[in-house]
Amino acid sequence: MTWTTRPRSKFDDLAAIDVGEGPLVVLLHGVGLRAEAWGGQIEPLVSAGYRVVCPDMLGHGETAFAVPSGLNSYAAPIAALLNEPAVLIGHSMGALIATQIAASDNGNVKGVAALNAIYKRSFAARQAVLSRAHALDAQQPNDASVTLRRWFAESALAEREACARWLQEVDPRAYKAAYTVFAESDGPTEEQLAEITCPALFVTGADEPNSTPVMSLQMASLASKGRAEIIPGAAHMMPMTHAAQVNATLLPFVQECLT
Numbered sequence: 001m002t003w004t005t006r007p008r009s010k011f012d013d014l015a016a017i018d019v020g021e022g023p024l025v026v027l028l029h030g031v032g033l034r035a036e037a038w039g040g041q042i043e044p045l046v047s048a049g050y051r052v053v054c055p056d057m058l059g060h061g062e063t064a065f066a067v068p069s070g071l072n073s074y075a076a077p078i079a080a081l082l083n084e085p086a087v088l089i090g091h092s093m094g095a096l097i098a099t100q101i102a103a104s105d106n107g108n109v110k111g112v113a114a115l116n117a118i119y120k121r122s123f124a125a126r127q128a129v130l131s132r133a134h135a136l137d138a139q140q141p142n143d144a145s146v147t148l149r150r151w152f153a154e155s156a157l158a159e160r161e162a163c164a165r166w167l168q169e170v171d172p173r174a175y176k177a178a179y180t181v182f183a184e185s186d187g188p189t190e191e192q193l194a195e196i197t198c199p200a201l202f203v204t205g206a207d208e209p210n211s212t213p214v215m216s217l218q219m220a221s222l223a224s225k226g227r228a229e230i231i232p233g234a235a236h237m238m239p240m241t242h243a244a245q246v247n248a249t250l251l252p253f254v255q256e257c258l259t
Contacts, residue, residue, distance in 0.1 A: 003036050003162035003240075008062050014077050015062035016055040020046035023258040024086035027054040028078065028094030030116075031178045032147070032167045034061030037091070040243025041250065048251055050258070053081065057093075059174020068177050071185060075100045087111040087257045089250065091239050092211065093182045099219075102200065103192035111257030113201040113250060116208060116236050119187035119215040126186070129210075133183035136176040141168050150210075151237045159240040187215070193222035200226045201253050203246065205234030 009018040017035045025045050027038040035054035045052045057074060059065030068074060075097045078088075082101070085108050090098030095117035102112035121129070136142055144167035152160045167175075193200075200223040202216035213230045220226035229249045234242040 003039050003158065006036060008035075008056070011053075011055065011081055012077065013064065013066070014055045014081075016053050017042065018051070018053050020049075020051045022049040022051050024082075024084055025050045025052050025254055025258075026078065026081060026086055026088050027052065028088065028090035028097050029054070029057060029060070030092030030094050031057075031182050032060070032144075032170050032175050033163065034166050034170075036061075036162070037166070037240060040240055041089075041247060044247045044251060045254065048255070050254065055081070057174070057178060059171040059177070065171045065174045065177075067173075068181060071096060071100055071181055074178070074181070079104065079106055082106055082108040084108060085110045085258065087113070087254050089113040089115065089254075090117075091115040092117070092236070093178060095211075096182065096185055096187065099188040099192065099196065099200075102198060103188065103195040109198055111199045111201070111253060112196065113203065113253060114216075114219065115203045115239060115246070116205065116211040117187060117202060117216065117219065118185070118211045119219050121186060121210075125210065126183075129183040133176070133180045136172075136179060138173045138176040140172055141170075142172065142175065144168060151235065152241075157241065159237060162240075163237065188219065190222055193219055193226070194224070196223045196226070198225065199253070199257050201249070202226065202228045203231065203238075203249055204228075205231050205236065205238045205242070207233060207235045208238075210236065
């Protein structure tokens with residue numbers, strides 16, 4: 001697959017890919033990426049009869065940067081898009097945003113899927129991610145090599161090349177701000193998970209060292225309609241690297257929620 005730039009539509013201050021017709025599916029990317037990271041999911045969802053909206057996070061892709069004040073600065077513009085029944089699908093920080101909105105009283109959220117979501121990091125993991133956030137430079141592009149090694153090991157993939165380009169292009173202020181919010185979060189709380197009343201799917205990779213299978217299983221057990229799926233051989237960037245397996249899980253879930 002080639003990860004080419006796609007045209008955008010504007011939703012107030014958000015830029016987003018907006019394609020297809022039918023019930024709404026909103027895809028939320030992670031820190032340092034952009035809407036094109038969902039390239040493996042867009043066409044399958046559109047072909048299945050859905051309208052797919054993939055927003056660029058604040059300061060990412062073609063959405064302008066604005067100084068955030070916590071996770072709600074990222075969640076509120078997405079919640080404002082939901083003026084019809086929709087399924088939210090988020091990856092990494094996008095999963096934090098999706099679960100926060102699903103735990104609110106927004107009745108248009110008919111299902112939520114959290115991919116590679118974190119929950120109650122260990123002390124060592126929390127210290128490591130906070131250290132990385134603190135070390136980021138808000139004035140110039142950061143060295144992406146460590147991130148890419150964490151995501152892809154030493155594999156030379158088109159997905160790695162695309163992520164390398166996006167990490168270099170993202171506004172350094174936006175990257176540091178978003179990564180800091182991500183690092184300071186410990187995932188949805190037990191109370192938030194209990195407040196998610198729609199179907200909730202938690203998916204991660206079997207080889208994911210940070211947003212681990214145990215985390216997804218724990219979150220699924222706390223949501224009233226929760227379930228978990230673990231993708232064999234996959235790690236953090238599984239929507240890109242294991243698109244077919246991820247789609248085989250997502251498409252039936254979306255159909256269930258929006259039928």
